[in-house]
Amino acid sequence: MFNYYLRLAAISIRRHWGLSLIMITAIGLGIGTAMTTVTVNYMMSANPIPQKSEQLFYVQLDSWDVNDPFDEGQNPPDQMTYTDATNLFKADKAFRHSISAQAFAVIEPQDPDLLPITVNARANSADFFAMFNVPFLYGGAWSAQADTNKELVAVINRETNDSLFAGKNSVGELIRIDGNLFKIVGVIDNWQPTPKYYDVTSGAFNDTEELFVPFSLIAEEKITRAGNTSCWKPSGDGMAAFLRSECIWIQFWVELRDEQEQQDYLTFLDAYVEQQKQLGRFERPLDNRLSNVMQWLENQEVVADDAKMMMAMSFMFLVVCLLNTVGLLLAKFLGKAPEIGLRQALGASKATLFYQYLVESACIGLGGGLLGLVLAWLGLQSVAAMYGDYMKDLTSLDTTMVLLAMLLALGSTVIAGLYPTWRACNVQPSQQLKSQ
Amino acid sequence: MLTMKNICKVFQTSDVQTHALRDFNLNVNEGDFLSVTGPSGSGKTTFLNIAGLLETYTSGEFLLDGEDVGKLNDNGRSRFRNEKIGFIFQGFNLIADLNLFDNVDVPLRYRGFNAKERKRRIEENLERVGLASRMKHLPSQLSGGQQQRVAIARALATDPRFLLADEPTGNLDTDMAQGVMSLLEEINRQGTTIIMVTHDSELAQRSGRTIQVKDGRVSEAAAFNQKAIA
Amino acid sequence: MLESGLIIRALMRNKIGALLIALQIALTMTIMVNAIFMIQDRQQQMARESGINEEDTFYLTNTIFAQDYNIQVGLQTDLNAIRKTPGVVDAIQINAIPLSGGGWSSGLQTEPGEDKDGIGTAIYMVDDHAINALDLELIAGTNFSPSDIGWRLPAQSAWPAKVIITQALANSLFPDNGQSALGKTVYISNNQPMQVIGIIKNLQAPWNGWSGVERSALVPFQMESRSGRYFIRTEPGRRDELMPVIESMLANSDKGRIIRRLSTMEETREQSYRQHNATNKILMTVVSTLTLITAFGIVGLAIFSINRRTKQIGTRRALGATRWQVMRYFMVENFFISAVGITIGIIGTVSLNYWLVNKFNMTPLGFELIALGVVTLVIVGQLAVLYPARKAALISPATATRTV
Incomplete structure (x- = not known):
């Protein structure tokens, strides 16, 4: 079924490309900004000698x-x-x-x-x-x-x-x-x-x-x-x-x-x-x-105040992007109420529908995450360029950060998708089927 | 096959109670082609929603294929719909984003058939309604009559015990309506029980048996059915 | 307005959608106002004048590596050569460069004694050419005379007898009357007296983030240093042409040293405020993308709600509503949502500012900025809803009669 849902998600994203694009861009921007500042903070607060920092x-x-x-x-x-x-x-x-x-x-x-x-x-x-x-x-x-x-x-x-x-x-x-x-x-x-x-x-x-x-x-x-x-x-x-x-x-x-x-x-x-x-x-x-x-x-407060402040700001930014996604997903899924009613009539249980729309949210999250990674990379390049020497060793994305970015994107989009998905699978089928 | 005993459906809205169905009794046998007629607001849509397990009822007893469906939970009803009921709607209700093949595929997916079996059923049923050649088309590229044929193919793909049709020709012109009706008769002849809701008495006459719903009750008007058989 | 009640009731039926937009607007306002506040704060810091001529000046480091090198003779030779170069206005040896981030500071006090409080002061060790070379404005008293200039050995503890201070330092030392500082004696290193012979208008310390950045003093010293700095002022517009000339002249005249780290004051200012500039750019980008995203969110949800209400809108049109009335409906609706969002936003803005003030020692923000945020967001909201509202207004009244 997972593959089927993936295919349905792909069709849905392609057919409503404008809406999907806004959502992917919003998540991408949110993740990109958050990851840029998180990386700088992470590098600033990194343990430079983990083997013996306690000794x-x-x-x-x-x-x-x-x-x-x-x-x-x-x-x-x-x-x-x-x-x-x-x-x-x-x-x-x-x-x-x-x-x-x-x-x-x-x-x-x-x-x-x-x-x-x-x-x-x-x-x-x-x-x-x-x-x-x-x-x-x-x-x-x-x-x-x-x-x-x-x-x-x-x-x-x-x-x-x-x-x-x-x-x-x-x-x-x-x-x-x-x-x-x-x-x-x-x-x-x-x-x-x-x-x-x-x-x-x-x-x-x-x-x-x-x-x-x-x-x-x-x-x-x-x-x-x-x-x-x-x-x-x-x-x-x-x-x-x-x-x-x-x-x-x-x-x-x-x-x-x-x-x-x-x-x-x-x-x-x-x-x-x-x-x-x-x-x-x-x-x-x-x-x-x-x-x-x-x-x-x-x-010695080596993590600069600016860096901490910008991280706080960028997380608020991410929240705005997610609110945006919640709103748009809600619009998208409720727009599909007739289809959801039909699927219920044809035998889809609520759990199945929940799964289907969660997969779609996750796909958008994944897209947003990938875009976010590219933006984070660009963001770090420009941070390095603008701040000069001060930041030059603080602006590389390592695997931990890449994984964190993808996880953050997926996790936050799935969470953002929960409410719209829940609303979607609580559509009353009989009301959707009659009135066209 | 289908037995309703004293089914009541009450809609409760803030301070008004509406009785959509009251003491509704009906018995449908295997292989029947039953028409349900009645003026709008009589309760025939509520009957269809309850018969198709899309809505629950307030009281009474409802046996479908020997099973007391009042005891099923939401998941159980979904499975029951998927395995035993096929739906045909006035508005066709095809998924606009999916092509014909994928539309017919929807209930088969929920049934859990493997890819080979699904493909066989989709092709066989689209063949049966004469649209096998347009499998990759989107619903918007078809005429109304063709869309309704796809909906029928979708309804039949799971081999349901009976079909529920809600004004299946309501949105079609006469020629197309004739075609769809012939198809339904053909399907009935091959053994599928059909319950059709319609306000078109001419159409109703073509079925084996007709009931009339008035104020949420059955007022059987079987007279002209005999005539039809004769 | 007649429709207001209607619109609010319709909104209450779709609370979540409206609330999502309101929350977005609230957060956008919170971030926007605080970010703009921080940007302004930094811009004000950057706008402060260093007090010196930054357009026509540059400096370099003279590092001596040869053994048995006569530093005192070398310094006079170098300064004479530079000062004689056509196009050069003046040149000095100096221990620190304003805005550069590295320099010397010491406490100055008005009474001698180890237990007396000192005022932190940036110390510039220069000769009598400094006022001309740095292009400072002497507002009271006199410049050093050549005979005032002492020769300072490395790690020497004795200070000269005269000092020139900035107006800001005078006001800090003599809070009652800064003007009276002229002629007074101040003490450095707890008990070494120095007489204030002049007051200059402005001269910033080397550290731009320091709270005492305007407190500086000129001390008449030339230094015995194996790595000294020369500060040079040229005639207007001739800096770039003279930099390589002077570099090669110095490098070729004496092989016992190297000339390095040539830098203009403009570069120094750029370096000094680089982080400020970068942070401002980032904040600006964040604010503008944020506003765009919120606007897109409004557009997306408005289009959705209009699509859902197509038939309803058609019916209204059929019943006689004008296009403008349909548009107005959505614009008023957006205004109500914005109003809720902005109200929450004001609370958010003040709370975030409160947190920033506590955590990062920022100043509290003013009312004007909040007002600006309110106006901006109302306008953004109305602009964003304009396109969907126009789309709604174009729905044909015939939609009402269409069944499918």
Whole structure:
């Protein structure tokens, strides 16, 4: 019977193509708009590292001004001071820990005729690569000794390797940065976590860095620091004074494998802050926080307000489109009252008729869903074009989204079709057969 | 075959009760060709709707093919209509969107026959009404008489025990009406019971037996039937 | 009107159809009014003036990589060369670009001390050419003199003794009398004094979403920086012609650095408000498609109800109704449905706005926009029903006598 109903639906849709077209267009537009905004929200709120997002924790300590609390006292500072970060690092209480900050470098090519290239860089400790599951094309991370010994080693990403070494295995090669020669120990394969959770301070959807060097080189002034820096107290002159200051500019992550390790680490942090209080720092009440990846992204509100607002709007839009469909389906099905009466006379039960018209609704839903997918794709292309870099990693439709779109289209159309269908199969046959 | 005992049908509208049928009694035998006549508003349409299980009745007893159809639920009535009753309407009631083949196919689908059997029945019955060659045409491409023939083919396709015809020639000119009437007589001769509602006494005379409905009651006027037989 | 009762009774018999249209109109109004409100809000933000000349200006980044490079000498050489280039009005070194999204801020306070409240201020480190290069309007006081300009080492904590502030900042610092700011001393880094020697009309901070976007200060500094920015103003209309000239002149004059990230102020504004623009475009598209869909819904259902009532309409015509009376019937009917929809819509609009205000810190919307929404939807409804109503009016009175 299903095939028969499909054929009847096809005939009905073709014979009333104007009405069907309006309905399919309405659903398509509704689904297209909804899916465009849902996709952007979904990508923005995606879990960038599902395997271990529960084990990675961002560390926050409230070292801020007692007279003018950070974020009006709602949250501790979103980055860490050099003093605290290096103290926690030296204490070495976590399974793994990463101390890192943004940096900036000019790489001078060996060929003097070529122009130097500027790159966004990151200064980080060795564990960074293992903690964040960074994939390597060649070589690998530097060792923990390289951090302590302040070795001039570097990891570059695939694009930089392509432009400097034409994509060849460059492990062991030297590059010149600000007059110093760095030895390449690894080349990172394509890697773009979305959101870029390990550092959201200058944009949660920025590109990953092109060059990575040991964090200890910042203090040596072998690499130039970059990124957001906030201070509540004058820092004094020179690099050494800056490092001693209360300025925050470092992201500190730890990897803790279970509840017990988390508890222990929090206890350790509390003890550390208490000890610092003795030294006259940390005048604010104790407020140490460990946030796992998803908590941290939530806390940093990486899903833009605009995106949330537009998703709300687009769902209302979808509701309008569905109301439209309910109205038109009702008109269409009630227009078929004589046919429905006849089918009843010829032996169709209510259940059969219900099934038949539900199949027709579903067909329209399917059409709307397919159109919606095309529109969503177009919508995402134009979102990407209009918003530029900010949205470029947020606008691809994956299989989950395609399935969701089809399900949403089918589900909502079938629901929209329920009332008209119910009305249709409650037609009184004897009234329809006599009066023509 | 069909027995109605004291059937009453009351329509209740806000504060007025209308008795469409009161103590309606009728017995139809296998192979009969029964005409039901009467002025408009007499209750003959209500009789047809009840006889065809399109409407329920208020009280009384109704046996159809030996079964007490008053006990059937909506689904049961649908199945009964599909298996045992064929309908022919004044307005033909073909589905405008479907071609002749698909129109005749409708009741067969609900019966659940396989594709081969359906095709055989459709072709056989369209052949029988002389329209096999126009199977792919839409109803709007046919004349009224041809449309009614398709409706008859559709009614016959399920091999019903009896046909209910409601003014089958009401919308047709005389020539076409003659043709349709001959077809019905032919079908009756082959053994199908037919109940025909009409206000045309001339047509009624051609059937084996005529009853007249007046104010919701049967007032049998069999006199001229005898004459017809003679 | 005589027919009103009749129309309402007829509507009540087909409640669901009418209700569906009314609900569509209600939701359309809710979305439309709020979306237009958001669009206006963004347009107002975008319409604010940065205070600087955006047509004839551009900037670039000068990144030094050579070791043992004399930055101070290099900077003077570069600025002299640029300023001497024909067509250039003026040029400065600057630490941040208005609207660009990246810059420095610091608290300014009227009394010294760590426990005193500071007013967040965008800090622009520039020399005495800034007012000319940025094309700022000095409304009180004087410009810096060349001798005021200090040399700032990286991570230096000392500030110069003079400052020029915007009018908005003056009003924030001295709420009682912004005019009195001239000559007063303000404190930076809690206790370093700076004297206000000038007030400029407008200069926006680099962050367009910041509530204090109009609060900026010019501080007389040139910076020892290995990655500095030059801001250049040309004679009107000569910007595009001079950009490559200056780029290649700088690049060729000194191989110890690279010149990169050339950008005009117009591009910066475009980048800065890109999200606003994009969001507005999307909202506009949503509003217009939504209105179209609702209009189509009205057309579809009206045609259906007219088809169902063909014979009835024919009978009316046979009984003497004029074409206009038939049309009027459907237009009045649509008006009643719209009225119900719009009433629900007003409630919806205010509720959605309330939610947006609470959730996204938006301002409550005004009465005029709601009125505009009401008028628009009544017109859309009447226009949508026009075609079906005309179709109804064209039904022949002869339909009444036709049986089939």
